Amino acid sequence: MLNPVPFFHDFVENIHQVFFVYDPATNQVTFVNAAYERLLGGNRARVNEELPQLIDRLHPDDRPYLANCWRRWQRGRLEEKEIEFRLLAPDGTEQWLQLKPHHQQTGTEQHLLGGFLDVITGQKEYMANVDKFNAKKNATLEILSHDLAGPFIMLQQLAEYMGEQVGSLRNENLNEMIRIMQTTCKESVDLIRDFVDQEFLDSANVELKLERVDMVERMQQMMESYKQSESVVAKNFTLIAPQEPVYVNLDVNKFMQVLNNLVSNALKFTPDGGHITLTIAQEPSTVRFTVADDGIGIPQAQQAGLFDRFTKARRPGLRGEKTTGLGMSIIKTIVGLHRGRIWFESEEGKGSTFYIDLPLNMASQSNGQQA
Known part of the structure; x- marks a missing residue:
């Protein structure tokens, strides 16, 4: 039987959306694909260092909404299948993003968060x-x-x-x-x-x-x-x-x-x-x-x-x-x-x-x- 892992790895690396996995226990992004660099202009090797900067760019009107989603997401109670929010560029223009979140229980007290992130400004x-x-x-x-x-x-x-x-x-x-x-x-x-x-x-x-x-x-x-x-x-x-x-x-x-x-x-x-x-x-x-x-x-x-x-x-x-x-x-x-x-x-x-x-x-x- 062929090993499917290389297939999934190649698939994740070549999709146009950002795919990531986050570990709440360590407050670290444990994986992010190459689309992070194409869509958000970051360096995937430095994603955890760049994360505070991304959070600072969140639109002020969207922050209370995202904070509420984040609390429910960590508890596995997030009902939204898609979350849309905005990042502000240095020149003040808005970049719309859509997150399709996923919550994975890995143990009694352990869980991972992840999902697909896409730029939807044009849409x-x-x-x-x-x-x-x-x-x-x-x-x-x-x-x-x-x-x-x-x-x-x-x-x-x-x-x-x-x-x-x-x-x-x-x-x-x-x-x-x-x-x-x-x-x-x-x-x-x-x-x-x-x-x-x-x-x-x-x-x-x-x-x-x-x-x-x-x-x-x-x-x-x-x-x-x-x-x-x-x-x-x-x-x-x-x-x-x-x-x-x-x-x-x-x-x-x-x-x-x-x-x-x-x-x-x-x-x-x-x-x-x-x-x-x-x-x-x-x-x-x-x-x-x-x-x-x-x-x-x-x-x-x-x-x-x-x-x-x-x-x-x-x-x-x-x-x-x-x-x-x-x-x-x-x-x-x-x-x-x-x-x-x-x-x-x-x-x-x-x-x-x-x-x-x-x-x-x-x-x-x-x-x-x-x-």
């Missing part, structure tokens, strides 16, 4: 642009649906009025043209709303892809699109957020669609000139998001079943915007998948406020430790 920049485009696209769709639906609803109402006025003429051709106008307007409004609703439904049916995200930055990007449209949709938008980043472990595309859908509902039920405010605030172990409006509010009789699937609380917007009754149910499902909770306060004639609490670190929460 992160690409995905950041994709996420920014998606956020802008979703906000634009909501703005367009709100802006386009209004004229169609007005034409539909005008056609209904014309139909009442010309009914006495008994002109079948004229009545048929008015009926076509009414039907076309209604179908156009439904088509616009169906398209936006389907975007949300499609997103909800895909498995969560969790990553650590600065939600202040993402909400700022989303609100830019809405603020640019204030004169178009006749609403005032405000974002209340801390100056420093707020990092949360979540599926950023799905959760941004949750916020976007809540803003969409606020648009439907807030009269022209009204206000819609988004807030993000960090608590000791959670992050709270709120979407508030000063619109018509939710009738008391409809509040109990608001999050039910095909809820009876569904109702058309102030401009007749269509609703499937599925939106709030899907929102609650996505929040639940993030181990969060959602609730609301509303008073008829005074507006509504929706609250979402998410854990700062889902993996830490699941095994009883705070981030």
